[in-house]
Amino acid sequence: MTSPSLDHIIEQFRALQDQICTGLEALDGVGHFKQDLWTMDHGGGGGRTRIIQGEHIEKGGVNFSHVSGEVSEKLSRILKKEGSRYHATGVSIVLHPVNPFVPIIHMNVRYFEMDESVWWFGGGIDLTPHYIVPDEAAFLHRSLEEACRQTDPQYYEKFKKWADDYFYLSHRQETRGVGGIFFDRLGQEQPHSKEALHHFVMRVGRSFLPIYSRLFEQNFDREYQEEHVHWRNYRRGRYVEFNLVWDRGTRFGLETGGRTESILMSLPGTAQWEYNYRPGVDSEEAFTLAHLKKGIDWINGNPK
Amino acid sequence: MTSPSLDHIIEQFRALQDQICTGLEALDGVGHFKQDLWTMDHGGGGGRTRIIQGEHIEKGGVNFSHVSGEVSEKLSRILKKEGSRYHATGVSIVLHPVNPFVPIIHMNVRYFEMDESVWWFGGGIDLTPHYIVPDEAAFLHRSLEEACRQTDPQYYEKFKKWADDYFYLSHRQETRGVGGIFFDRLGQEQPHSKEALHHFVMRVGRSFLPIYSRLFEQNFDREYQEEHVHWRNYRRGRYVEFNLVWDRGTRFGLETGGRTESILMSLPGTAQWEYNYRPGVDSEEAFTLAHLKKGIDWINGNPK
Numbered sequence: 118m119t120s121p122s123l124d125h126i127i128e129q130f131r132a133l134q135d136q137i138c139t140g141l142e143a144l145d146g147v148g149h150f151k152q153d154l155w156t157m158d159h160g161g162g163g164g165r166t167r168i169i170q171g172e173h174i175e176k177g178g179v180n181f182s183h184v185s186g187e188v189s190e191k192l193s194r195i196l197k198k199e200g201s202r203y204h205a206t207g208v209s210i211v212l213h214p215v216n217p218f219v220p221i222i223h224m225n226v227r228y229f230e231m232d233e234s235v236w237w238f239g240g241g242i243d244l245t246p247h248y249i250v251p252d253e254a255a256f257l258h259r260s261l262e263e264a265c266r267q268t269d270p271q272y273y274e275k276f277k278k279w280a281d282d283y284f285y286l287s288h289r290q291e292t293r294g295v296g297g298i299f300f301d302r303l304g305q306e307q308p309h310s311k312e313a314l315h316h317f318v319m320r321v322g323r324s325f326l327p328i329y330s331r332l333f334e335q336n337f338d339r340e341y342q343e344e345h346v347h348w349r350n351y352r353r354g355r356y357v358e359f360n361l362v363w364d365r366g367t368r369f370g371l372e373t374g375g376r377t378e379s380i381l382m383s384l385p386g387t388a389q390w391e392y393n394y395r396p397g398v399d400s401e402e403a404f405t406l407a408h409l410k411k412g413i414d415w416i417n418g419n420p421k
Numbered sequence: 422m423t424s425p426s427l428d429h430i431i432e433q434f435r436a437l438q439d440q441i442c443t444g445l446e447a448l449d450g451v452g453h454f455k456q457d458l459w460t461m462d463h464g465g466g467g468g469r470t471r472i473i474q475g476e477h478i479e480k481g482g483v484n485f486s487h488v489s490g491e492v493s494e495k496l497s498r499i500l501k502k503e504g505s506r507y508h509a510t511g512v513s514i515v516l517h518p519v520n521p522f523v524p525i526i527h528m529n530v531r532y533f534e535m536d537e538s539v540w541w542f543g544g545g546i547d548l549t550p551h552y553i554v555p556d557e558a559a560f561l562h563r564s565l566e567e568a569c570r571q572t573d574p575q576y577y578e579k580f581k582k583w584a585d586d587y588f589y590l591s592h593r594q595e596t597r598g599v600g601g602i603f604f605d606r607l608g609q610e611q612p613h614s615k616e617a618l619h620h621f622v623m624r625v626g627r628s629f630l631p632i633y634s635r636l637f638e639q640n641f642d643r644e645y646q647e648e649h650v651h652w653r654n655y656r657r658g659r660y661v662e663f664n665l666v667w668d669r670g671t672r673f674g675l676e677t678g679g680r681t682e683s684i685l686m687s688l689p690g691t692a693q694w695e696y697n698y699r700p701g702v703d704s705e706e707a708f709t710l711a712h713l714k715k716g717i718d719w720i721n722g723n724p725k
Contacts (some may be wrong), residue, residue: 168696288675361665371592390688
């Protein structure tokens with residue numbers, strides 16, 4: 118086993134972006150990704166932002182980026198590490214579907230290194246159904262548990278909890294959705310080689326398409342009414358709140374001069390807010406709200 | 422001249438809320454405010470949140486609150502002041518109109534005191550037109566300049582700049598709108614008595630209704646097309662971005678357990694995002710975008 122080089126990791130991330138875009142175009146059937154190539158000033162790398170506005174995927178982004186630069190004092194402080202030059206590369210995805218019964222999904226895989234000696238991987242997948250379906254949440258979590266188990270039997274439990282804690286709107290006391298996995302700074306301290314961690318991250322990335330394809334295909338042609346669209350837009354409002362108020366990646370990007378349009382591709386086409394809205398007792402919407410909680414065991418708990 | 426008591430300040434803020442609500446109902450002609458009375462846990466005060474969803478004001482909130490409590494370590498750190506008990510009271514308003522040619526407006530007046538010995542006033546008014554009209558921006562700024570001049574000839578210039586700097590989306594390099602005035606921590610260090618500062622803040626508060634009435638009446642029945650609604654919703658997206666990413670009051674409230682629905686009454690009913698949207702060259706929308714800049718002298722500059 119050889120340790121993967123930065124170039125190899127970048128190349129694999131690019132290939133993952135290509136593969137996922139091809140898969141999503143097939144899923145949508147009509148829409149095609151439009152690509153913006155962008156570069157940072159002063160030779161600091163750049164990215165490929167790809168946006169789809171399709172027949173069934175209302176607004177979706179699949180971004181690849183690789184940026185590098187000198188380690189600023191601010192970055193040193195945030196990372197609590199000294200260094201001279203850093204590289205950050207990754208793929209990130211958010212999809213907002215048309216049909217309210219198809220969930221919003223987010224996936225991100227990323228790699229960071231500083232002076233080659235300090236490095237780590239991060240990433241995750243989480244699902245935000247407008248309407249929670251326990252069987253679908255269980256399918257997601259089983260898939261992620263499998264992807265984790267191949268590298269470390271403890272990863273799923275740890276990273277599932279991490280996602281519950283991370284994708285949380287404390288001002289609403291709601292999780293963003295049914296969670297998934299989230300992990301960061303998987304590096305030297307792990308009992309796994311760099312190659313093993315790279316395989317793990319790529320396995321997570323490659324699990325995205327089969328997971329989403331199934332959830333999409335089960336629901337994209339379900340009939341819906343105006344009230345479902347209202348609820349979808351209302352839940353999208355929560356998605357906006359999470360991303361702008363709590364998501365560390367989004368805030369870090371906006372505060373440090375990242376490419377705004379690439380960062381905010383995660384926002385939905387339309388979102389709604391309604392003062393103090395409460396769904397009807399025993400409604401489908403109330404069922405969803407009642408399950409936006411941390412700590413639900415989706416695989417074994419069988420919540421009703 | 423006698424120094425205004427906390428009770429007196431609170432009473433005047435409540436009266437201001439009443440007066441403004443009555444005026445806005447008359448302006449809308451159809452909608453009525455609905456009130457939620459709320460209290461903080463542990464006898465920490467509460468508020469009167471009033472929301473209107475009218476014929477012409479699509480979504481508006483006029484809030485009064487008075488909260489008090491023990492000074493936590495965190496609050497001490499933020500304020501850079503030691504103390505045992507604090508009181509914070511204020512009125513805050515955000516209105517999102519239906520007609521794209523009527524601007525969004527925000528007004529806030531507030532008073533803070535800690536152990537009676539430390540106190541200050543804060544507040545401001547700023548205007549966010551979906552379509553900038555220089556004459557209307559000049560009218561706003563002239564009105565505010567007058568309100569400032571009666572207390573201090575230097576206030577307008579200082580607070581106009583403060584608003585330009587505060588209501589700024591650095592990730593977009595755009596101001597939120599045509600600005601207005603913003604001020605904070607007007608307290609003991611000022612060359613004005615507490616009574617004079619209280620008068621100033623109340624004058625700012627009372628200037629809100631005549632200013633907005635004129636801008637509203639000039640525009641609320643103007644005809645508009647689908648494209649204007651699209652641009653209105655797109656600009657509302659920027660309003661959401663500012664409030665959730667940059668507004669210190671909003672973030673402080675959400676992070677410290679404030680009443681979420683009262684804080685987020687500032688968000689519009691509907692907002693839209695479109696990847697990398699650029700208005701047409703020489704369009705009205707491009708004119709607006711070109712004037713979302715700091716440092717424009719709206720009163721004398723006569724921007725074309």
